[in-house]
Structures are given as C-alpha cells and as structure tokens.
Amino acid sequence: MTARSAARPRLVLGLVLLAMLAPGLALAEDQPGSCNVPAYLLASDSALPKVADALKAGRPLDILVVGSRSSTIMTADATAYPWRMQSALQEKLAAATINVAVELKVKKTAEEAVAGFAKMMEERKPVLVIWQTGTFDATRSVDPDEFRDAVDEGVTLMQKAGADVILMNLQYSPRTETMISSAPYLDNLRVVAQKHDVPLFDRFAIMREWNEKGEFDLFSPSPGIDLAKRVHDCIGRALSSFVIDAARINPGELRIQR
Numbered sequence: 001m002t003a004r005s006a007a008r009p010r011l012v013l014g015l016v017l018l019a020m021l022a023p024g025l026a027l028a029e030d031q032p033g034s035c036n037v038p039a040y041l042l043a044s045d046s047a048l049p050k051v052a053d054a055l056k057a058g059r060p061l062d063i064l065v066v067g068s069r070s071s072t073i074m075t076a077d078a079t080a081y082p083w084r085m086q087s088a089l090q091e092k093l094a095a096a097t098i099n100v101a102v103e104l105k106v107k108k109t110a111e112e113a114v115a116g117f118a119k120m121m122e123e124r125k126p127v128l129v130i131w132q133t134g135t136f137d138a139t140r141s142v143d144p145d146e147f148r149d150a151v152d153e154g155v156t157l158m159q160k161a162g163a164d165v166i167l168m169n170l171q172y173s174p175r176t177e178t179m180i181s182s183a184p185y186l187d188n189l190r191v192v193a194q195k196h197d198v199p200l201f202d203r204f205a206i207m208r209e210w211n212e213k214g215e216f217d218l219f220s221p222s223p224g225i226d227l228a229k230r231v232h233d234c235i236g237r238a239l240s241s242f243v244i245d246a247a248r249i250n251p252g253e254l255r256i257q258r
Contacts, residue, residue: 035234036215041206042238044199044246048164051247054127055254060097061089064126064163066105066113066133079229082130084236085243092240095254101126109137111150114157121161129158130201130239132168134185144184151192165198166243172207199246206238 054061065082086100103120105113110133121129131154137147151167158165169189170182186204193200209215210231244251 035237036210036213037206037234037238037241038209041202041209042241042245044242046193046197046199046246047248048128048166048199048243048246050162050164051128051243052249055093055096055247055249058095058254059127060099061093061128062099062101062124062126063128063130064101064103064120064124066103066120066129066131079232081232081236081239084233085239086236088237088240089243092244093251093254095251107136109140109142109150110134110147110154111142114150114154117154117157118161121158121163125161126163128164128166128243130166130168131155131158132203134170134182134189138170138180138182138185141181144188147185148188148192151189152195155192155196155198159196159198165196166201166246167193167198168201169204172204172211174211199242201239201242203235206235210234 051061082100082102086098089098155165167189169186190200
C-alpha cells in the first residue's frame with residue numbers, strides 16, 4: 001500500500017471539511033448532481049506563480065491539503081474533496097502529474113496547527129498548500145485577533161518555505177449560523193489573504209449559494225453518505241477550477257511529463 005493510499009482512509013474518516021457540519025444534508029431533487037458555482041467565486045485576483053512554474057516546466061504539482069475534522073464519513077474510498085480535486089485537475093491538466101497529500105490537524109486551533117508547520121513544510125515540500133481553517137476556532141470562540149495572527153504566521157511560514165498558498169474558509173450551515181459567530185473569522189481570513197496576496201477559496205459563500213439556490217439543502221434532517229459524497233465532489237471540482245484560474249495557465253500549452 002502506498003503512503004497516499006494509506007492516507008485516504010484516514011482522510012475520509014477524519015476529514016469532512018464541508019457539508020456535514022449540519023446534522024443532515026440533502027440534494028434538491030430537481031437538480032441532481034448540480035455543482036453550479038457563480039464564476040466570480042471561482043476567480044481570484046491573487047495568483048499562484050509557483051504552481052504555474054511547476055506546470056510549465058513539466059514538474060509534478062505536489063499539493064498539500066491541511067485540514068481539520070468537522071465530522072466523519074464512514075467509508076474508506078477516495079470520495080473526500082482533496083481526491084476529487086486531484087481527479088478533476090488530472091482530467092483538466094492531462095499533460096501534468098498531480099500529487100495530493102493530506103495533513104490532518106484534528107481538533108486544533110489555527111495557532112496550535114501552526115506550531116507544526118515548519119516541520120511539515122520541510123518534510124512535505126509542497127508546491128501548493130491549501131489550508132482549510134477557521135471552523136474549530138469559531139466553535140471554540142477563539143479571539144478573532146489571535147486567530148488572524150496565527151493565520152498570518154502560518155501563511156508566512158509556508159511562503160518562506162517556497163510554497164504557494166490557498167486559504168479556505170469555514171463551512172456554511174444554516175443550522176449553526178445562529179450559534180457560531182462566523183463573520184469575524186471570515187473577515188480575518190480575507191484580511192490575511194489580501195495582506196499576503198494569496199487566493200481565498202470562499203467555501204462559505206459557495207455553500208451558502210448552493211443552499212439559497214436549492215441545489216443542496218443544508219438544513220435537511222436527513223443525512224446520507226451518498227449525498228455528502230456529492231458535495232465533496234462539487235467542492236473538489238470547484239477547487240480544481242479555482243487552482244487553474246489562479247495559476248493563469250493554458251492547459252493546452254503544458255509540456256508532457258516523462
């Protein structure tokens with residue numbers, strides 16, 4: 001078993017970074033499998049130059065997803081969004097080699113996660129890090145300024161290690177929005193992203209859009225693994241488009257890797 005395949009069960013069991021925060025998730029019956037996302041949510045003014053350089057030079061694109069556990073999916077297959085993103089990127093960038101690894105920071109605040117970043121970057125050496133953060137801090141009511149400082153430190157460490165960075169914000173759940181004050185954490189992630197000129201994947205806005213448009217009913221009391229898989233697939237595909245847009249590349253011009 002490869003290291004990547006060994007990591008997949010741990011990911012799926014421990015890393016549901018999106019629609020399962022609510023007790024249930026349902027897909028609107030009139031739009032089965034829909035992944036509609038407004039174009040403006042998949043575009044970024046900030047670029048991924050190191051991703052572009054690696055792809056244009058024919059080097060592998062090594063992506064590290066750093067995340068925390070929001071809930072669990074009791075399945076061992078590769079349906080969580082990092083692997084769906086990898087599959088979508090490989091399909092769109094047929095000439096490239098796409099490698100995805102996952103670093104779990106289970107039940108850790110941003111500050112606690114950052115403590116291990118220097119070692120993580122030295123060992124992993126990714127071209128791109130996608131850092132999903134904010135949910136655990138919000139549920140623990142961590143001081144928003146302390147959260148911002150921790151994210152700022154983390155992005156600085158990853159950039160100094162030579163990686164491009166994408167920040168991913170909180171999940172959206174209509175069931176918890178009255179119990180968790182998300183706004184300060186969403187705002188501070190945007191502040192840090194702008195300070196460091198890194199793309200921000202607005203998962204919160206995307207999921208809220210799906211809920212409001214009726215593509216996914218995030219308030220439904222009827223949970224289901226199959227439905228969660230569909231949301232992961234949609235997030236993975238959205239991320240793949242986001243990465244390609246931020247890299248400013250033309251897939252048809254990439255060198256075939258040997």
